[in-house]
Amino acid sequence: MAERIQLAHGSGGKLTADLIREVFYPSLGGVEKFANDSAVINLPACRIALTIDSFVINPIFFPGGNIGKLAFCGTVNDLAAAGAIPIALSASFILEEGLDISKLRLIVKSMGEISQKTGITVVAGDTKVVDKGSVDKLFITTAGIGIIPGGINYHPQNIQPGDHIIVSGTIGDHGYCLTALRAGIEIKSSIKSDCQPLHELVAHLKPLGCAVHAARDATRGGVGMVLNEWSRQSGRGIVVYEKDLPIKDQVKGGCAMLGLEPIYLANEGKMVFAVDQRKSAEALSLIKTHKMGRNAAVIGEVVDTKAQVVMETEWGTKRFLTAPHGEILPRVC
């Protein structure tokens, strides 16, 4: 029978210690190294980026990743969006009584693997167990700190008319992949979640300094949401060119079938940038030199109108690209 999480695993006693030693330490060695109530890190005098995010995704395993990899990359990408070099992460796990420990092992292992690959250590952790039904299998919260290099200042308020909007790759892959899974639709497709850490890709733009005005990873609400937020925060208009949006054919076709719009679907490995137009070509080629940025494209520009996002369609017409409304629900015919 599968080894399962019991309430006693969260009691703080021997079972808790065993769980931490057997499941977490082997993959997340940093936590063991710092085994104390707080991890203490020496940093040079600099600007620090700090972020936190919770991951409550269903299903917890999906093509291209799992909730652990997602929790790691999500926080790394939030730091990267501030232009920061990620230094360390902390992770908190809320486990449902009855969770299969072998699954937890796989999740923690994938966090360990990506930690090794990126050199970003998880230095602090926490585990709680709650009654069956109180959470859906497990929730993970990760927080991270990073150092912002001199000359970097990414913020929507820097956005200026004329700025080009660049997206680092194809959009909607993660959202499409998960929606199809949740809907229980057996779509034969090679689309995987794009879950990946983007800090190196963002670091490629460091030579451009302040010419990069803003960056954001297009998670919930997708690129459509990022652009609407930027428009509101900067008080500027943004025009998007539909024909330039990088979308995989399978995602486009599948979305048409499911009644979804790729521009509103979540990504977990795509960054959106607003770049001074004089440096836009250079930025695009720098992004494209990174393996995660090969499909990057300029998808729009900032204009001197009131705050609104307008889509120029493939047919030469224009329409508003509004912020997505509430949860994305399929249509009936």
Place this chain on the structure above:
Amino acid sequence: MEVCGTHTMAIGKAGIRKVLPPGLELISGPGCPVCVTADADIDTFIEFAKDRQVVLATYGDMMHVPGSNGSLAELKAQGADVRVVYSVLDALDFARAETNREVIFLGVGFETTAPSTAYAVKIARRGGLKNFSIYNLHKTIPEALRALLDDTATKIDGFILPGHVSIIIGEKPYNFIAAEYGIAGAIAGFEPPQVMAGILKLVRDINKGRPTISNLYQKVVCPEGNIHAQRLLDEVFIRTDAEWRGLGIIPGSGFRLKDEYKCFDAAVKFKIERKAVNSSKSCRCGEILKGLIKPNECPLFKKSCTPERPVGPCMVSSEGTCAAYYLYSSF
């Protein structure tokens, strides 16, 4: 008039209205299943969902339709078991897996989705499922078109006919539009050039004074439709009158389960009384569905009625005329 909600959205998304010459106006018809669901039916299925023994399975965009006292989404937040499905077969799976619960499937949609509901009922009967039933709100398009044409207030010169519905019913059920009413119709696909081709065909027909019913979506719409699906409908359902929001009772525009399938009718099984409801007086969904007014002529539009807090179903569904106008039209 484009009858189908998917056409309404395609037109809005591609900005087609903005490129049409003066004198050519597109009005949006009653082809969004959510929008034409009567208030009394909304209240009835919400009543079903309140029963803690019930799993209510529904297509997604019914979740936010407001009834007299809240929506399914609000009820779900209070603990009701309401599940969004892409297929009625998912609801069958729930019933098989949870035999101690009653699974009610909300049969909403036109001829497009009605055959799959019929199929599920047939499978349920064959498998002897005792805990599965449907609340049947399926409706038919040709009868609604006749009702619109009979209404002297409407001013329609041609119909862009629904592509998906036509896949099931074929071309023939529309012939009366040209033959009896002298109005042109074109079955069209959903890509912007296909919609434009439909408009062009209608304009040519009208200019020639020779209205016809043409099929410009032959890639998927056969003249005779999907015979298998039609047989399924005939096997499981009989035609009945149905109430449409805004259009009232339309003769022969609904489906009722045949007697041998009656045990799968949630309305019969649970004896929940369907009470007449007075729709919000200021909500003008009814006139919008007939194409008599534009959404922005409704006093609630963009004020108390928005996609976040819809008053009428036309604002709820992503295919609703009001939602399409809200999202796309102000340009």
